[in-house]
Amino acid sequence: MTIVAVVYFSASGSAQALAREVVSGVNTVEDVKVIECQVQAWDLFEGRFDNDELMCLLDNADAIIFGSPTYMGGVSGQFKAFADATSERWDSQQWRNKFAGGFTVGSCLNGDQANTIQYMATLASQHGMLWIGLDIAGGYNSVGLNRLGCQLGVVGHNPEGEVHRSDLDTAKYLGRRIAMITKTCASQLQALS
Template identity: 45%
Template sequence: MTTIAIVYFSGSGHTHLTAEAIAEGVRKVGNQVDLLRITGEQITNGRWKNDEIMAKLDRADAIIFGSPTYMGGVAAQFKAFLDAASSAWFTQQWKDKIAAGFTHSSSLSGDKQGTLMYLSIYAAQHGMVWVSAGELPSHYQGKTDGVNRLGSFLGIMGQTPMNMSGGNPVLDSGDRLTAEYFGQRIAQATKRWHLEKVAIAA
């Protein structure tokens, strides 16, 4: 069985809900999934460190990166993780793993594409194989389920209006469905890629 790791930071909870929806999609295909949440408590003097998370990422067949978009890029906490995880680059530990990314913000645009571009470049530097969103916007197909309602293809995007009064975070139903489909797509791609690697090795 292949293992997919979803590593992410979530500030207000929306990125966490997206990660959970992706994990649900992964499980529907029968893959094992590890939800690995980056937190500020893992950072000391500006340096991120968590050996348990790194060990799980090293063992995973695929890694899905997720961060809210803050000021047009990844959150500072997630950037600290990415910088620390570059240690895997020196040994090419993640080379040929499947990779993908997702993000969320309160604005319809919010420059979320900048975050996805950064994550895809990061994966490319590790020699990973990037998987895109793979879903046409539902309105192009005459559907009303809201799948890929923001028209993102490099990875998936979610959007929830800022709630100034607090309350529990919620996801748009279309964004949740998009995340589930994304999890299924990555799980299927990981299985195909894993079988191809096994066949070549044999």
């Protein structure tokens, strides 16, 4: 069975709302199992991420979708601590040929959220993963998806503490897209590893 993991940090609940929609999108694809992994405060010890169980779940996934709120133009410190901990898998390229994608949310309409998505794509590239972005033009979709026009991943906006419905729908779309591509291609790619 194909496994898609969604790993994210959320302080206020907005990134979690996007994560749950990503999970919902993955769940629309038959024969794909989704694992939701939230980075928690207790996963950090003296500034370092330490959760071997979560890392083992990710090791066994065919795709990993990253999520974090945008703080000061980048991922949260908690997500960065998680990302730094993945370096133990980097030297052996343990995650190569897994699929990856990402989502973020911020309180400003353009609060440099694209930098957060770019960081996640760079993290995936460091691991030899294959990044999947959106395949819908921003602002031109008849059902209002990708309203903020970030092709690299889902960018959400929550000015009043609530994530915009279009951004939630875009997150669900990305989850489904990544699940479909992963289900179709993962076994062929793992054979190349």
